[in-house]
Amino acid sequence: MRLPTGTTREIPLAELSDDRTYQYRESSYTGSLKETIIENDLVHPIVVLERENGDGREFQIVDGFRRVMAAKALGREKIKARIFSELSDEQIKRLKGISNLAVEDMDAVERFRFVKGCVQAGMTQEKNRRLLFAPTSSSGEIHALGER
Numbered sequence: 001m002r003l004p005t006g007t008t009r010e011i012p013l014a015e016l017s018d019d020r021t022y023q024y025r026e027s028s029y030t031g032s033l034k035e036t037i038i039e040n041d042l043v044h045p046i047v048v049l050e051r052e053n054g055d056g057r058e059f060q061i062v063d064g065f066r067r068v069m070a071a072k073a074l075g076r077e078k079i080k081a082r083i084f085s086e087l088s089d090e091q092i093k094r095l096k097g098i099s100n101l102a103v104e105d106m107d108a109v110e111r112f113r114f115v116k117g118c119v120q121a122g123m124t125q126e127k128n129r130r131l132l133f134a135p136t137s138s139s140g141e142i143h144a145l146g147e148r
Contacts, residue, residue: 007083008082010078010080011078013078016061022060022061033067046064048084049084050084062096
């Protein structure tokens with residue numbers, strides 16, 4: 001299954017919902033991430049679902065909770081986001097897995113939570129294996145993996 005592309009643009013941090021449904025990592029440390037953002041700006045956009053609410057629209061974070069915390073701590077008002085109007089549970093798991101493996105290491109507990117979520121979303125053991133044990137030497141390899 002090919003992942004949809006979504007659109008990428010800056011969105012106001014104030015329009016992000018407080019919904020933490022897709023936050024699987026418990027780490028809230030943003031020290032080195034803030035330094036990276038200061039030096040290089042935001043390299044990887046966050047991933048959000050655009051939703052309508054009673055007051056207009058809001059964005060539900062799918063991936064990038066620590067990037068949002070770092071941007072807020074730096075006093076930013078906007079953040080670059082990859083925006084989707086709809087994603088299946090399997091697509092969300094794949095996007096999160098690809099992002100986490102490309103950007104940072106996951107410890108054993110985080111890998112377990114990720115695999116458990118993938119199984120619950122109906123992903124096969126082979127797809128889980130490819131996501132968890134793919135080489136992460138370049139983001140191109142990771143993005144190619146998402147297209148298989």
